[in-house]
Amino acid sequence: MSDKLNDIEHTFHISRGEIKKFMRDFHSEMERGLRGLSSSLAMLPTYAGRPKGTERGNFLAIDLGGTNLRIAAARLKGRRKMGSYVSDKFVLEKKHITNTGKALFDFIASCTRDFMARHKINLKEKHNIGFTFSFPVRKKRISEGILVGWTKGFSARGVKGKNVVRLLNRSLEKYIPRTSAIAITNDTVSTLVAKSYEDPCSDVGVILGTGTNACYYEKISNIEKLQTSGISSGEMIVNIEWGNFNGFKRTRFDRALDRASENPGRQFLEKMVSGLYIGNLAGLILADFWNCIKPKDFKAEYISEIESDTQKNLPGVNRVLRRFGVQDLGLSERKMVKKICAMVSVRAARLAAAAIASVVTKMDPALAKKHTIAIDGSVYEKHPGFSKLVKLTLKEIFGERAANITLKLTKDASCKGAAIVAATLSREER
Ligand code: BGC
Numbered sequence: 001m002s003d004k005l006n007d008i009e010h011t012f013h014i015s016r017g018e019i020k021k022f023m024r025d026f027h028s029e030m031e032r033g034l035r036g037l038s039s040s041l042a043m044l045p046t047y048a049g050r051p052k053g054t055e056r057g058n059f060l061a062i063d064l065g066g067t068n069l070r071i072a073a074a075r076l077k078g079r080r081k082m083g084s085y086v087s088d089k090f091v092l093e094k095k096h097i098t099n100t101g102k103a104l105f106d107f108i109a110s111c112t113r114d115f116m117a118r119h120k121i122n123l124k125e126k127h128n129i130g131f132t133f134s135f136p137v138r139k140k141r142i143s144e145g146i147l148v149g150w151t152k153g154f155s156a157r158g159v160k161g162k163n164v165v166r167l168l169n170r171s172l173e174k175y176i177p178r179t180s181a182i183a184i185t186n187d188t189v190s191t192l193v194a195k196s197y198e199d200p201c202s203d204v205g206v207i208l209g210t211g212t213n214a215c216y217y218e219k220i221s222n223i224e225k226l227q228t229s230g231i232s233s234g235e236m237i238v239n240i241e242w243g244n245f246n247g248f249k250r251t252r253f254d255r256a257l258d259r260a261s262e263n264p265g266r267q268f269l270e271k272m273v274s275g276l277y278i279g280n281l282a283g284l285i286l287a288d289f290w291n292c293i294k295p296k297d298f299k300a301e302y303i304s305e306i307e308s309d310t311q312k313n314l315p316g317v318n319r320v321l322r323r324f325g326v327q328d329l330g331l332s333e334r335k336m337v338k339k340i341c342a343m344v345s346v347r348a349a350r351l352a353a354a355a356i357a358s359v360v361t362k363m364d365p366a367l368a369k370k371h372t373i374a375i376d377g378s379v380y381e382k383h384p385g386f387s388k389l390v391k392l393t394l395k396e397i398f399g400e401r402a403a404n405i406t407l408k409l410t411k412d413a414s415c416k417g418a419a420i421v422a423a424t425l426s427r428e429e430r
């Protein structure tokens with residue numbers, strides 16, 4: 001049993017040399033993506049820039065793309081300050097995300113109307129919405145987003161290839177005719193914009209949650225594929241869509257997980273790093289030893305529960321495994337279970353750090369300047385030891401210079417950032 005585990009552990013280990021290779025490959029995929037060549041990194045222009053900090057006004061915001069739907073009302077005061085802010089969560093059930101696009105957007109519109117009624121926002125007045133839609137979209141302007149493909153288990157029909165702002169507005173028209181979405185962003189972009197609004201030194205936005213991705217400020221002159229668009233100076237946020245990066249070794253467990261997923265052949269990095277998959281991955285390894293375990297039912301929360309069990313006899317491990325019909329294990333087996341969970345989360349944290357390191361060195365190869373990374377997501381925030389491991393790995397990669405990278409947990413920024421992006425549009429554009 002332990003030989004078998006050692007072999008598996010070996011395939012999950014990522015050496016320092018492999019991290020270096022990861023970074024080289026990541027850079028070349030970034031370059032290819034920026035030039036418009038085929039690449040696992042889409043490098044999507046977002047048409048969002050650095051906020052000035054003076055943006056102001058009242059906006060609604062909708063955030064779709066995680067476990068819940070979130071709707072908010074934000075007042076921006078200008079002077080880098082957010083005024084009043086209220087938000088509500090709505091549970092997204094499987095039927096909402098796997099039925100038709102029309103059903104999904106009608107549901108969002110009806111929740112928005114309920115939200116406005118609950119918070120006494122006049123339904124008859126005109127309101128502008130910033131829409132955070134956390135999936136890959138192609139766009140030629142801030143108010144448009146053509147869905148490239150669903151991720152994270154979403155599969156609503158009739159949306160891929162369509163402008164989701166138009167689909168949302170069509171549904172809103174039925175419920176709250178004077179209210180419409182005027183801007184669309186990604187959760188990484190909203191997180192970066194919200195942080196930059198307060199702190200102009202921020203330059204990367206990262207999500208490590210249900211899914212994973214990042215964005216950063218890129219010089220427009222470096223986004224070669226934009227060169228025919230007539231925009232040539234300044235900077236623009238590029239949505240990397242790093243969840244799809246595929247330039248490194250996978251284990252037989254990664255391959256099995258991918259085959260059984262909603263989107264086989266895509267999102268390889270996401271399937272190794274993010275909350276929607278790491279539980280499933282640990283479940284697949286555990287099922288190799290205890291076949292009554294159903295990998296699909298093994299959630300990331302269970303890894304967290306097991307890894308936070310620091311008592312000598314590891315009672316938490318038995319507590320979790322009993323739910324899967326595995327009766328009281330001996331101490332050495334409990335230790336094995338804990339080791340399996342650690343293998344998955346250590347690899348996830350090291351890969352996340354390698355990806356962050358790649359983005360920062362794309363902007364600043366010698367890491368000569370200070371960089372603030374606005375980061376959010378359940379895995380980064382809540383998974384035991386995860387944030388610490390990311391920081392340790394950055395130190396392993398950069399040594400003392402790692403001090404130039406500050407990771408700032410930026411919570412609930414998805415709606416705030418969308419409101420700020422909506423506010424960057426001039427009144428005439430609105
Ligand atoms: C999506 C990204 C998103 C990330 C984090 C991925 O599955 O493709 O657009 O930013 O999840 O939510």
